Amino acid sequence: MKIEGLLSEKYIDLNLELAVKSQVIEKMLSMVGGHPGVKDIMKLREDVLKREQDMSTGIGKALALPHAKSSGVSQPVMAFATLQNELDFDSIDNQPVKIVFLLATPEEMLAEHLKLLGRITKLAGKEDVRQKLVRATSSREIIELFREEEKDFPEI
Secondary structure (H helix, E strand, O other): OOHHHHOOHHHEEEEEOOOOHHHHHHHHHHHHOOOOOEOOHHHHHHHHHHHHHHOOOEEEOOEEOOEEEOOOEOOOEEEEEEEEEEEOOOOOOOOOEEEEEEEEEOOOOHHHHHHHHHHHHHHHOOHHHHHHHHHOOOHHHHHHHHHHHHOOOOOO
Protein backbone atom coordinates (compact mmCIF):
# COMPACT_ATOMS: atom_id res chain seq x y z
CA MET A 1 0.00 0.00 0.00
CA LYS A 2 1.46 3.33 -1.12
CA ILE A 3 0.04 6.84 -1.35
CA GLU A 4 0.03 6.73 -5.14
CA GLY A 5 -1.90 3.46 -4.95
CA LEU A 6 -4.55 4.92 -2.63
CA LEU A 7 -5.08 8.08 -4.65
CA SER A 8 -6.86 8.23 -7.97
CA GLU A 9 -7.67 11.26 -10.08
CA LYS A 10 -11.26 11.45 -8.83
CA TYR A 11 -10.03 11.94 -5.24
CA ILE A 12 -7.74 14.84 -6.10
CA ASP A 13 -8.81 18.46 -6.45
CA LEU A 14 -6.44 21.34 -7.17
CA ASN A 15 -6.71 25.04 -6.32
CA LEU A 16 -9.88 24.82 -4.29
CA GLU A 17 -11.41 28.20 -3.52
CA LEU A 18 -12.45 27.77 0.10
CA ALA A 19 -12.26 30.23 2.96
CA VAL A 20 -12.39 28.27 6.22
CA LYS A 21 -11.21 24.99 7.70
CA SER A 22 -14.71 23.51 8.05
CA GLN A 23 -15.34 24.03 4.32
CA VAL A 24 -12.10 22.23 3.47
CA ILE A 25 -12.95 19.22 5.63
CA GLU A 26 -16.49 19.03 4.21
CA LYS A 27 -15.14 19.25 0.66
CA MET A 28 -12.61 16.50 1.32
CA LEU A 29 -15.35 14.28 2.75
CA SER A 30 -17.60 14.95 -0.23
CA MET A 31 -14.73 13.98 -2.55
CA VAL A 32 -14.60 10.48 -1.04
CA GLY A 33 -18.36 10.08 -0.60
CA GLY A 34 -18.62 7.69 -3.56
CA HIS A 35 -15.39 5.80 -2.79
CA PRO A 36 -15.97 2.01 -2.75
CA GLY A 37 -14.25 1.84 0.65
CA VAL A 38 -16.70 4.29 2.26
CA LYS A 39 -19.63 2.36 3.66
CA ASP A 40 -21.05 5.08 5.95
CA ILE A 41 -20.13 8.66 5.04
CA MET A 42 -21.95 10.08 8.08
CA LYS A 43 -19.93 7.90 10.45
CA LEU A 44 -16.74 8.85 8.63
CA ARG A 45 -17.67 12.53 8.88
CA GLU A 46 -18.40 12.16 12.61
CA ASP A 47 -15.03 10.45 13.22
CA VAL A 48 -13.01 12.98 11.18
CA LEU A 49 -14.71 15.94 12.91
CA LYS A 50 -14.23 14.37 16.36
CA ARG A 51 -10.53 13.87 15.64
CA GLU A 52 -10.28 17.49 14.48
CA GLN A 53 -12.06 18.68 17.61
CA ASP A 54 -9.65 16.71 19.82
CA MET A 55 -6.65 18.36 18.16
CA SER A 56 -6.14 20.27 14.95
CA THR A 57 -4.73 18.27 12.08
CA GLY A 58 -2.84 21.30 10.77
CA ILE A 59 0.56 19.64 11.10
CA GLY A 60 2.76 22.54 10.03
CA LYS A 61 4.71 23.39 6.90
CA ALA A 62 1.49 24.46 5.11
CA LEU A 63 0.03 20.94 5.52
CA ALA A 64 -3.24 19.72 6.98
CA LEU A 65 -4.05 16.06 7.41
CA PRO A 66 -7.63 15.51 8.59
CA HIS A 67 -7.82 11.81 9.43
CA ALA A 68 -9.62 9.15 11.40
CA LYS A 69 -9.77 5.49 12.15
CA SER A 70 -13.41 4.77 11.38
CA SER A 71 -15.95 1.99 11.13
CA GLY A 72 -17.38 4.08 8.29
CA VAL A 73 -14.72 2.71 5.92
CA SER A 74 -13.90 -0.85 4.91
CA GLN A 75 -10.45 -0.07 3.45
CA PRO A 76 -8.01 2.85 3.50
CA VAL A 77 -9.45 5.94 1.80
CA MET A 78 -7.46 9.01 0.79
CA ALA A 79 -8.12 12.35 -0.88
CA PHE A 80 -5.76 15.20 -1.72
CA ALA A 81 -6.28 18.88 -2.44
CA THR A 82 -4.39 22.10 -2.83
CA LEU A 83 -5.97 25.40 -1.89
CA GLN A 84 -5.97 28.47 -4.08
CA ASN A 85 -5.47 30.68 -1.02
CA GLU A 86 -3.69 29.75 2.18
CA LEU A 87 -6.05 29.48 5.12
CA ASP A 88 -5.94 29.20 8.87
CA PHE A 89 -6.20 25.58 10.03
CA ASP A 90 -5.15 26.09 13.67
CA SER A 91 -1.82 24.54 12.69
CA ILE A 92 0.75 23.64 15.31
CA ASP A 93 3.21 26.10 13.76
CA ASN A 94 0.52 28.82 13.49
CA GLN A 95 1.14 29.00 9.74
CA PRO A 96 -1.62 28.84 7.12
CA VAL A 97 -2.36 25.70 5.10
CA LYS A 98 -2.11 25.22 1.33
CA ILE A 99 -2.00 21.39 1.01
CA VAL A 100 -4.59 18.99 2.46
CA PHE A 101 -4.71 15.21 2.70
CA LEU A 102 -7.73 13.31 4.04
CA LEU A 103 -6.98 9.81 5.34
CA ALA A 104 -9.41 7.28 6.79
CA THR A 105 -8.69 3.68 7.67
CA PRO A 106 -10.76 0.94 9.29
CA GLU A 107 -10.46 0.95 13.07
CA GLU A 108 -8.60 -2.36 13.11
CA MET A 109 -5.85 -1.01 10.82
CA LEU A 110 -4.08 1.06 13.47
CA ALA A 111 -0.54 0.11 12.40
CA GLU A 112 -1.25 0.88 8.74
CA HIS A 113 -2.98 4.13 9.71
CA LEU A 114 0.06 5.30 11.65
CA LYS A 115 2.45 4.23 8.88
CA LEU A 116 0.43 6.09 6.24
CA LEU A 117 0.31 9.23 8.41
CA GLY A 118 4.07 8.96 8.84
CA ARG A 119 4.68 8.48 5.13
CA ILE A 120 2.51 11.47 4.19
CA THR A 121 4.28 13.61 6.77
CA LYS A 122 7.72 12.47 5.62
CA LEU A 123 7.07 13.03 1.91
CA ALA A 124 5.04 16.23 2.11
CA GLY A 125 7.36 17.53 4.81
CA LYS A 126 10.05 18.02 2.15
CA GLU A 127 10.12 21.56 0.79
CA ASP A 128 10.72 20.48 -2.82
CA VAL A 129 7.79 18.03 -2.72
CA ARG A 130 5.47 20.69 -1.27
CA GLN A 131 6.48 23.11 -4.01
CA LYS A 132 5.76 20.51 -6.70
CA LEU A 133 2.39 19.68 -5.12
CA VAL A 134 1.34 23.33 -5.05
CA ARG A 135 2.50 23.94 -8.63
CA ALA A 136 0.85 20.80 -10.04
CA THR A 137 -1.75 21.50 -12.71
CA SER A 138 -3.34 18.04 -12.97
CA SER A 139 -4.37 15.10 -10.82
CA ARG A 140 -2.16 12.86 -12.95
CA GLU A 141 0.84 15.04 -12.05
CA ILE A 142 0.09 14.54 -8.34
CA ILE A 143 -0.09 10.76 -8.69
CA GLU A 144 3.12 10.68 -10.75
CA LEU A 145 4.88 12.81 -8.13
CA PHE A 146 3.95 10.35 -5.37
CA ARG A 147 4.92 7.39 -7.58
CA GLU A 148 8.36 8.93 -8.11
CA GLU A 149 8.83 9.95 -4.47
CA GLU A 150 7.74 6.53 -3.16
CA LYS A 151 9.67 4.35 -5.60
CA ASP A 152 12.26 3.39 -3.00
CA PHE A 153 9.79 3.05 -0.14
CA PRO A 154 8.58 -0.39 0.99
CA GLU A 155 4.89 -1.26 0.82
CA ILE A 156 2.93 -0.57 4.01
